Amino acid sequence: MGSTITARVSDEVRRELExxxxxxxxxxxxxxxxxxxxxxxxxxxxxxxxxxQNREISLGKAAEEAGISLRKILSEARKQDVHFDYTKESLREDVRVEDE
Structure with a gap:
C-alpha cells in the first residue's frame, strides 16, 4: 500500500479530472x-x-537519471531539439554508465 496525499486544486482542474x-x-x-x-x-x-544541455552530466547519465535507455533519451532529445555535443570521451562515459 502507498501513502495518501492531499492537494488543493482549482475548480478547472477538478472539472478536467472529472x-x-x-x-x-x-x-x-x-x-x-x-x-x-x-x-x-x-x-x-x-x-x-x-x-x-548545461553540460552538467553526460547523455548516458541523463538517461540513467530519467530512468530510460540511452536510445530513448537520444530520441527524446531530438524531439526537444537538444543540441548534441557528443565526443569520444562522452561515448566512453556513457558506455561505463550502461555497464553499471
Missing part, C-alpha cells in the same frame, strides 16, 4: 495517480535533458 474519470471509466484516485506518475516521468526527463 471529465477524464468519465472518459476513462476510472475512479478519481486512479486517474490522479496515473497523471501524477506521468508528470513525474516527464519532469525527470526534462530535468535530465536540462542538465545534459
Amino acid at each position: 471529465e477524464i474519470t468519465k472518459s476513462e471509466k476510472l475512479d478519481r484516485s486512479t486517474v490522479v495517480r496515473r497523471l501524477l506518475e506521468r508528470a513525474i516521468k516527464d519532469y525527470k526527463l526534462d530535468e535530465a535533458l536540462r542538465k545534459y
